[in-house]
Amino acid sequence: MAEHRLTFPATEEDIRKLRAGDLVTVDGHIIGIRDRTQIRIFDQGQEPPLDLSGAFLLHTAPNVRRLGPGKYEPLCIGTTTSARMVRFTEPLGERYGVRAICGKGGLPDEAIEPMRKHGMVYFAIVGGAAALETTQIEEIEEVAWEDLMPECLWKFRVKDFGPLWVGIDSHGGSLFHDVQEAAQKRLEELVANL
Amino acid sequence: MTVATDLQQVVEDTAAHLYVWALKDIPQDLRDAIAAAVERETSVPGRRVLETIVRNVEVAEERQNLVCQDTGIAVYACRVGEHFPLHPARIYDALKTGTERATVEHPLRSNAVHTITRENTGPNTGHRLPIVHWEFIPDWDGLDVKCVPKGSGSENMSFLKMCVPADGVKGIKQFVLESIVGAGGKPCPPGIVGVGIGGSADYAVYLAKDAITRPVGTRNSDPVVAELEAELYDLLNQTGIGPMGLGGDVTVLAVHIEHADTHMTLNPVAVNYQCWAARRASAHISAAGDVDLDREF
Ligand code: SF4
Numbered sequence: 001m002a003e004h005r006l007t008f009p010a011t012e013e014d015i016r017k018l019r020a021g022d023l024v025t026v027d028g029h030i031i032g033i034r035d036r037t038q039i040r041i042f043d044q045g046q047e048p049p050l051d052l053s054g055a056f057l058l059h060t061a062p063n064v065r066r067l068g069p070g071k072y073e074p075l076c077i078g079t080t081t082s083a084r085m086v087r088f089t090e091p092l093g094e095r096y097g098v099r100a101i102c103g104k105g106g107l108p109d110e111a112i113e114p115m116r117k118h119g120m121v122y123f124a125i126v127g128g129a130a131a132l133e134t135t136q137i138e139e140i141e142e143v144a145w146e147d148l149m150p151e152c153l154w155k156f157r158v159k160d161f162g163p164l165w166v167g168i169d170s171h172g173g174s175l176f177h178d179v180q181e182a183a184q185k186r187l188e189e190l191v192a193n194l
Numbered sequence: 195m196t197v198a199t200d201l202q203q204v205v206e207d208t209a210a211h212l213y214v215w216a217l218k219d220i221p222q223d224l225r226d227a228i229a230a231a232v233e234r235e236t237s238v239p240g241r242r243v244l245e246t247i248v249r250n251v252e253v254a255e256e257r258q259n260l261v262c263q264d265t266g267i268a269v270y271a272c273r274v275g276e277h278f279p280l281h282p283a284r285i286y287d288a289l290k291t292g293t294e295r296a297t298v299e300h301p302l303r304s305n306a307v308h309t310i311t312r313e314n315t316g317p318n319t320g321h322r323l324p325i326v327h328w329e330f331i332p333d334w335d336g337l338d339v340k341c342v343p344k345g346s347g348s349e350n351m352s353f354l355k356m357c358v359p360a361d362g363v364k365g366i367k368q369f370v371l372e373s374i375v376g377a378g379g380k381p382c383p384p385g386i387v388g389v390g391i392g393g394s395a396d397y398a399v400y401l402a403k404d405a406i407t408r409p410v411g412t413r414n415s416d417p418v419v420a421e422l423e424a425e426l427y428d429l430l431n432q433t434g435i436g437p438m439g440l441g442g443d444v445t446v447l448a449v450h451i452e453h454a455d456t457h458m459t460l461n462p463v464a465v466n467y468q469c470w471a472a473r474r475a476s477a478h479i480s481a482a483g484d485v486d487l488d489r490e491f
Contacts, residue, residue, distance in 0.1 A: 001238065076303075078263030080347070081347050081380055083380065104379070105347070126243050126246045127379075128261070128382045128470060129246055131250050135253060150303075165440055176379065179434065186433055190433070
């Protein structure tokens with residue numbers, strides 16, 4: 001289990017170095033995205049106004065305070081459950097060159113193949129640790145699609161963002177798959193002994 | 195009349211205070227349980243997750259920020275004395291207005307929507323929101339109010355099974371185990387597993403929610419039920435799901451069971467999951483309107 005520090009946007013080479021279970025801290029720029037944002041891109045066919053190539057996407061709907069036109073201050077920014085958004089994994093990698101998706105609770109196994117094919121990773125964050133996460137966001141630099149508030153496209157500048165674990169790597173490895181498989185086996189034993 | 199109106203204001207102010215307090219400052223019993231979990235956890239990522247949770251709780255306190263971004267659905271548990279001078283209909287009004295005020299004044303994220311149209315219905319209120327659990331106490335003139343903001347990530351991990359009597363208590367244990375393993379990392383483990391057994395289908399689910407409002411690790415007063423709590427706690431922590439589902443020794447902080455007697459052909463079991471951010475704040479209100487804030491129930 002290695003430890004890494006990465007700056008986003010990142011390259012395919014950076015991503016291929018990561019293995020499921022590794023610990024990662026992130027600097028640079030990350031993009032906040034959620035259910036409605038991705039429904040607009042993929043189901044309603046609207047091109048995202050922010051560049052997603054090499055991007056780190058965070059599953060979030062932040063609590064913010066509006067300071068002026070297009071300008072927001074972060075109040076409490078946390079991370080939502082990722083599994084609901086798994087079907088967007090393939091097109092995010094294929095069409096836009098997204099490199100990382102970050103959320104809580106993991107992505108189901110159907111994300112493994114697109115991540116292997118397109119050189120992407122899933123990062124697991126500590127769910128609910130929003131007070132801490134907020135301190136790692138230096139600034140909200142841009143907001144697009146404000147009509148979807150709070151499910152807009154957000155561009156955050158972050159420092160020491162994490163800790164994050166590589167939940168799914170770009171080589172077919174998934175920590176969530178392994179933990180669930182072991183737990184199912186354990187469950188059978190426990191039930192047999194009840 | 196004047197007394198009742200003032201008392202209604204007191205209950206409203208208390209509700210507004212409890213909602214925000216619960217979101218920012220988690221109770222000591224929960225902090226102790228998380229601290230004990232850090233000591234017990236042997237997996238490297240599991241331990242790091244728990245340390246991050248501890249750090250997050252400290253940061254929330256230092257910065258007066260919310261512990262978690264999900265302000266949840268407002269759930270209150272009320273114990274109303276027979277002689278408390280404000281009718282529960284008015285208590286409900288006060289809890290609703292208090293919830294709205296807290297949401298607007300702080301401000302807090304509002305999560306309440308119409309179930310079909312998904313349109314926002316109000317500042318964390320709506321038709322039948324907030325949710326209140328009532329208990330009525332004879333020979334008493336006070337009111338206890340407990341606010342439990344319930345996050346959706348853990349609420350989505352709620353399950354009901356109508357076991358049959360032939361499944362016995364083994365069926366109950368198996369269902370709880372399968373539910374928690376199936377939930378994996380989604381409800382932000384390690385948390386409190388609330389289990390409701392007996393009664394009817396609806397009542398078992400209601401009791402499971404009651405169970406998660408108890409302070410961490412308190413035992414059911416019925417020794418048979420308490421024994422099942424201890425056994426399930428051991429079993430669940432052998433599943434290896436671990437903190438945030440990344441694998442480890444600590445999958446749950448506690449198992450709380452509430453039960454009701456049931457029909458001879460029924461054996462219902464319900465599970466309600468409460469995440470590590472098991473937020474809870476309570477107050478005692480006297481008939482004269484004195485408020486005593488208290489986290490220990
Ligand atoms: S499940 Fe609980 S800790 Fe996790 S995000 Fe929801 S409210 Fe917060």
